[in-house]
Amino acid sequence: MVEVSAETTRHEYTIKEAAALTGLPASTLRYYESIGVIAPVGRGVSSGHRVYDEEDLDQIMWVACLAATGMSVSDMRTYVANGHLGPSAAGEQVELLTQQQRRLASEARQLVLRQRYVALKIDYWHAVAAGDDGRAELLSGEARHLADEIKRAGRS
């Protein structure tokens, strides 16, 4: 069907793979493309399906960083249009990726707290079901304390 490229092996990805790689859902990738935040992606000749290459992935990663730092889509569009995107802005890329790294770390911390909170609540309801009011009371207090911790972590 498709003849093999003679020289470089060009890595290509489906939208699902691109989504897994960049952390953005496939629906969001389509949405971003439709509103012009990311450049139009190439299509498979016969299928019409989106085909992402490494360059696309770098671009999406960059946009994902902008989105993660709380930039609105209209601002992102402007920023991307102003040519801040691409290898020439490597320094800027690193800075935003570092920011993204911090955000992911914070997200991970919050996730752990939430997991503990949910686990606590499950214990609580088990205690209630077992009629152990003393233990239920204790766990309820613990959950409340943890809720405060979650809120504190969320503000950071």
Add this chain to the structure above:
Amino acid sequence: MVEVSAETTRHEYTIKEAAALTGLPASTLRYYESIGVIAPVGRGVSSGHRVYDEEDLDQIMWVACLAATGMSVSDMRTYVANGHLGPSAAGEQVELLTQQQRRLASEARQLVLRQRYVALKIDYWHAVAAGDDGRAELLSGEARHLADEIKRAGRS
């Protein structure tokens, strides 16, 4: 203007105070009330403004916790409704919470992989900026390998 409280001090709060105490914006409190996630709040007789008491605050705290764990509003509504039923609804509560726990665990796995990916991308751009094409190539390959891993994890 000084009210003569007969016995106990009844704590009452404006929507702004309730927002500050529970961590949810005032607009969200109004929204949650309008869709029935929290019970209708009492109103000032002459002003028509919302007046929150301690019980309201407890309920909102609880809903804020559910929201923080990423639960949908319709699930929250069910959950809160069941909460008033006491121990008899414990089974359903546990089921909902266990579902939430699984979701959070999967999210955590994805997060770790994404952190590694971003770290790799930072190293990559450092290498590009330094003109170290060999290292850049190497890191690019590693990123691709990690991409496969993320792809595998995404299927679970």
Add this chain to the structure above:
DNA sequence: GCTTTGACTTCGAGTACTTGAAGTTCCTAG
């Protein structure tokens, strides 16, 4: 060769807030 399965496509509607407009009401100060 045909059919089924599954991933992709677009498009329009739904979700969970969020913001803005326009209109009260509360409070403070002159």
Add this chain to the structure above:
DNA sequence: CTAGGAACTTCAAGTACTCGAAGTCAAAGC
């Protein structure tokens, strides 16, 4: 007592996805 401003009210529209329906395309099984 009255004027001004902050804070509240509702309601409508905007935002940034997110989902479901209906259709297309390609490889695997019979």
